[in-house]
Amino acid sequence: MSASVQETTLEGTTPMVAVCNAGDLEPGWGEAAWVDGTQVAMYRTESDEYFATSHHCPGSGAKVMARGILGDRTIDGSRVPTIACPLHKEVYRLDTGACLSAATAPLPVFAVHRLDDTLWMEAGQ
Numbered sequence: 431m432s433a434s435v436q437e438t439t440l441e442g443t444t445p446m447v448a449v450c451n452a453g454d455l456e457p458g459w460g461e462a463a464w465v466d467g468t469q470v471a472m473y474r475t476e477s478d479e480y481f482a483t484s485h486h487c488p489g490s491g492a493k494v495m496a497r498g499i500l501g502d503r504t505i506d507g508s509r510v511p512t513i514a515c516p517l518h519k520e521v522y523r524l525d526t527g528a529c530l531s532a533a534t535a536p537l538p539v540f541a542v543h544r545l546d547d548t549l550w551m552e553a554g555q
């Protein structure tokens with residue numbers, strides 16, 4: 431998936447780059463996207479939540495995160511969406527990027543906004 435560089439700014443938000451249409455993502459799966467010279471992983475959960483992270487796993491630097499396994503954990507009584515790396519299965523929170531399975535570096539996460547059918551990622555991340 432590649433993104434044409436289309437930018438916008440909502441009142442009170444940072445500049446954003448259009449990445450893809452929400453319908454380009456299948457529920458429960460991720461896709462890799464090339465955004466402004468950076469590989470990102472876009473995810474759509476089974477409950478139609480959208481997230482973006484680096485496509486590079488912090489564990490090895492391998493460009494694999496879009497092929498990870500989406501899931502969730504219950505933390506302090508709340509459901510937290512997660513992504514498990516497809517190589518060594520380290521589990522990261524999709525909301526904060528924190529690793530839940532090892533003391534390793536967090537997975538960089540990027541804010542995603544859905545406007546109509548377009549998914550926008552905050553630029554400069």
Ligand code: FES
Nearest residue numbers: 487489490515518
């Ligand atoms: S490459 Fe991702 S956990 Fe090892």
